Amino acid sequence: MPKLTEIRWHARAGQGAVTAAKVVAETALQAGQYMQAMPEYGPERMGAPIKAFTRISDEPIEIHNNIEFPDVVIVLDESLLDVVDVTEGIKDGGVVIINTCSPAKAVKEALGLDDSVRVACVDASGIALDTIKRDIPNTPIVGAFTKVTGVVDVEVFKGLLAKNLSKKFGQEMIDANFTAVDRAYKEVTVA
């Protein structure tokens, strides 16, 4: 695992990217790592394109700025691919994880990416609608993220998820979220 992993999140305001960026950071902390998570704040409204950032490292993180050269890009809304250059600055060996029902190979071609960058696709919205019964793609996409990158452990993430959800919801909701994470973990395809 590299010393520092930098993750950039692209989403529309309201899709839970900021929350997901935080939960991934908290998961890393649970595993004793150093982390940082920050939204790129602006006067956005629901639906506006937003960015968020997560840094994870084995050592203390000193830098405080936006992530220009990410190792991982996570796109929570497929329609952003036409609006934002989501792969801008991505490092060689990096990975783009996209919430889409299109196959990874086709998306990779559409983005014009060569083999230095991997593309991982998962129908996070579809999975969320099936399991959680709401279009909340952030939870399943983290499941796909844990599988594709190995940066944080899926079981540690689920433990934290259960802890957070239990403050407001019952076991049924926790189970639905677990199913969403497990399905995304299983169904994600990489090209």
Place this chain on the structure above:
Amino acid sequence: MVDQKTLAATGNSLVAEAIRQCNPDVIPAYPITPQTTVVEELAKFVAQGRMHAEYINVESEHSAMSASVGASAAGARVATATSSQGLALMWEELHIAAGMRLPIVMFNANRALSAPINIHCDHSDIMGARDTGWIIMFAETAQEAYDNTIMAFRIAEHPDVLLPVLTTADGFITTHSIDRAEVMDDETVAKFVGEYVPTYALLDTDNPTSHGNFAGLAGPYFEFKKQERTAIDASKPVIKQVGEEFSELTGRPFDLVETWGMEDADIAIVVIGSTAGNARHVARDLRTKGVKAGVVKVRVFRPFPAEELRTALKGVKAVAVLDRSESFGAEGGPLFLEVRSALYDLETRVPLVNYIYGLGGSDVRLELMEQVFSDLSDIASGATAPFGLTYLGTR
């Protein structure tokens, strides 16, 4: 060292936690981005009975500081928080709080001032308060924001000081980032901060006093200002002492000026706040390439640690001072003016350049730090230093 809990939290929530743990009696506050979550959490703590403060919903920051002044003169421990336009609106009360020697602790989320409207980080707001008589502390990280806030109460209420303290963190960058931090338990903090025993309290009816009196005409206004100067000068050893105790307790270092690589540095950046980490990150990288780069972080701006800066920068071949605010029409930004003034007393002149950077939250990319160090290397090897200030990273 005490046991501490490691958690993931934003700078603002850590500041709110620190204020709760220091147990103020009164919190008059008005919300403003990016400070809002601090006062939201404090209001929640009060509503939940997790702290026993009187939370006053005021109608503006002018009122927030007015109520703080009144409550503090009454003998209460007072905390509040603000940002940007809010701090600007407090301007006259800032002077009153310091002039009345009231140990109020205020957190400021450093943010740009209008116009044009901007909600992001720079130091224009806090630098506007630099001559108000408040002690001013800067944090690089959420952890430092928590630590500074706890130390602030001890410093403010010290009998040799009795001055208000502004403890600050960079808006959004530090206030809204989730960061790893260690927090102490309530008992440890309460013991460290101690109980506030005011010497003159309006509510002490057995010893009636009159506050905010007139000292005009041939009255001793001038003498009272000299008292203020004496107090802020006396705060320096107090800050050091409190910092040492805090370090012993937590294992985290604290000094008015914190240096990295300055034992043998040829070139150095002097910086305040969250950018210090970016500068250090680049300096670390340069060290692996044989460049003797160093970083000097100013953690306490008032009282200004001139002696410490002279010690840190003596003999350095080229120094860049990074200002995240303007002092329009002056020879440079506020930090540059202070540093240059401090270094004037050195026998050998240290070549000094000034960069204005990151205004209105403009992102501090690592390449900007690389550019500054590269300029410094050129100056250290004989190039003429640019005259005047440089805007770093503007179009």
Place this chain on the structure above:
Amino acid sequence: MSKWDISKISEWKSEDFPRAAVIPESGNSDDYNVGGWRSERPYRDEKVCTQCMLCWIFCPDSSVLVEDAKVVGFDFEHCKGCGICAAECPSNPKFGRKAIEMVPEGCEMPGVK
């Protein structure tokens, strides 16, 4: 509490003053004679006065002297001659005039220069 001694205030150094211009005792305006500020002074006609006490209530300098719940006169060491007592004094219908009137300083009777 012992009396705050400010007799040598003109010789005090900065550090001798109480912190932040705090006055560490109450009621010491009593020591400060402001009677010399007056250009007019209140004159009260005892036979017109109904002892309504409005002058005593309104006087901003607590300079209306009262004994046994009755106005007996003015404290001319602290009365600044503001005239509020005379303004508030209600006209007595029996006499068709107020009990308190302002007269030029140095005079005892209205109309006498």
